[in-house]
Every structure is written in structure tokens, then in C-alpha cells.
Amino acid sequence: MVAAIELYLxxxxxxxxxxxxxxxxxxxxxxxxxxxGNRHRPHVSLAAAHRLDPHAVEAALTGLEAGPALPLSMDFAGQFVGRVLWLGVTPTEELLAHHRAVHERLAAAGIEVWEHYRPGRWVPHCTVSMRVPNPQMAHAVRRCLEVLPLRATITGAAVADHANDIDHRLDGPRPRDR
Structure with a gap:
């Protein structure tokens, strides 16, 4: 199971x-x-863990603003070990500062996250696939390159744990914690 703080585009x-x-x-x-079951939406994850308490995360991040409409630029495609394909987000000072502020608040609240999402280790990305068949990887990368560059603006955030039916908005009305 994976829970994440997701930034929506x-x-x-x-x-x-x-x-x-x-x-x-x-x-x-x-x-x-x-x-x-089609629960995912395009996003960039700021932090991930096996489990995140959405209410504890919300309390830790209360008052933290990413600034008006944080811009993102996806300029390259990449892959992680395990056949994970993604669109790479070019790290900007503003994005890295926001990421660092989120992690400082999570740490202060005692909320543990996976090491590879922490400042200095995080690779900002938008996941495309978590299991590309090896013989199709080159084709899938080429297909990703066809949509680049892609400019985006962050419009919302949530704690999401789709396997446990959690979609807890951090930036406005909370229609459901499914």
C-alpha cells in the first residue's frame, strides 16, 4: 500500500x-x-509512505501555501527500477522550497515518510506507468516524449491512498474520505 501527498495539475x-x-x-x-479502478489522476507526489493519517498531515500543513498557482515544467521522461515510467518535472527554486517546507512540517509533527521523497533525494515526477513491459519501454518513452514539453500549474493537493479509498483534500472542500 502507498499513501502520498499529491499535487494536482x-x-x-x-x-x-x-x-x-x-x-x-x-x-x-x-x-x-x-x-x-481508475482512481488515479495526474499528479506530482511530494511525500509518500505506507500509511499517512490525512488529518495529521492536514494539521501539520495548515497555513502552508505553495504560492499562487505554483508552475511546473515537465521537460523529460525517465524511469525508475521496476519498470516505472514518468514525466520529469524540472526542479525550480520555488518547487524545492515548497517541498522542503512540507517535509519540515511533517518531521516536526512526527509524520514519517519514505527516505527517497525527502529533500535532497526527491526526484520530482509525474508517474505514467508503474509496470511497463520491458519490450515496450523504448516505445513508451518515445510516446512520452511526444507530449513534452508540458507546462502545468498546481491547482490542488490531497492525501491519497487509493488502495484504502482515501482521497482527503488539503486545499478546500473535502467532499469525501472515500
Whole structure:
């Protein structure tokens, strides 16, 4: 199980990434679109752990603002060990400062997160697929490069744990903790 603090993208960037997901799915490459009953939406994760208490995270981050409409630029594709394919977010001072502030508050609240999401280790990215078949990786990377560069604006945030039906908004109305 994975829980994460997810930053959500503007409508245009979300549409473009969902189009990429559909294209890859049609070509036999599983993406986040089909994972866990279509619960995922395009996002950049600031922190992840096996479990995150959404109310504790919300309390720790109360009053922290990312600034008005934090801009992102996705300019490259990459992969992590384990067949994970992603769009790489170019790290900016503003993004890294926000990431650092989030982690300082989480640490002060005693909220543990995975080491590879901490400042100095984090690779900002938007996951496309978590299990690209090896023979299709080169094709999938080329397909990702077709949508780049992609400019996006952060429009919201949530603590999400899709396997446990948690989608807890951190930036406005909370329609549900599913």
C-alpha cells in the first residue's frame, strides 16, 4: 500500500496526461489510468509512505501555501527500477522550497515518510506507468516524449491512498474520505 501527498495539475495538463495514458493503454502499456479502478489522476507526489493519517498531515500543513498557482515544467521522461515510467518535472527554486517546507512540517509533527521523497533525494515526477513491459519501454518513452514539453500549474493537493479509498483534500472542500 502507498499513501502520498499529491499535487494536482490544471485542466489542460491533466487532459494531456490522460490522453497519453489512453494512448499507451491502447498499445498494451498499463498506466495509472487503469490501476486500482481508475482512481488515479495526474499528479506530482511530494511525500509518500505506507500509511499517512490525512488529518495529521492536514494539521501539520495548515497555513502552508505553495504560492499562487505554483508552475511546473515537465521537460523529460525517465524511469525508475521496476519498470516505472514518468514525466520529469524540472526542479525550480520555488518547487524545492515548497517541498522542503512540507517535509519540515511533517518531521516536526512526527509524520514519517519514505527516505527517497525527502529533500535532497526527491526526484520530482509525474508517474505514467508503474509496470511497463520491458519490450515496450523504448516505445513508451518515445510516446512520452511526444507530449513534452508540458507546462502545468498546481491547482490542488490531497492525501491519497487509493488502495484504502482515501482521497482527503488539503486545499478546500473535502467532499469525501472515500
Amino acid at each position: 490544471d485542466v489542460d495538463a491533466t487532459r494531456r496526461i490522460r490522453t497519453l495514458w489512453r494512448s499507451l493503454e491502447a498499445e498494451g502499456v498499463p498506466t495509472l489510468a487503469g490501476l486500482l
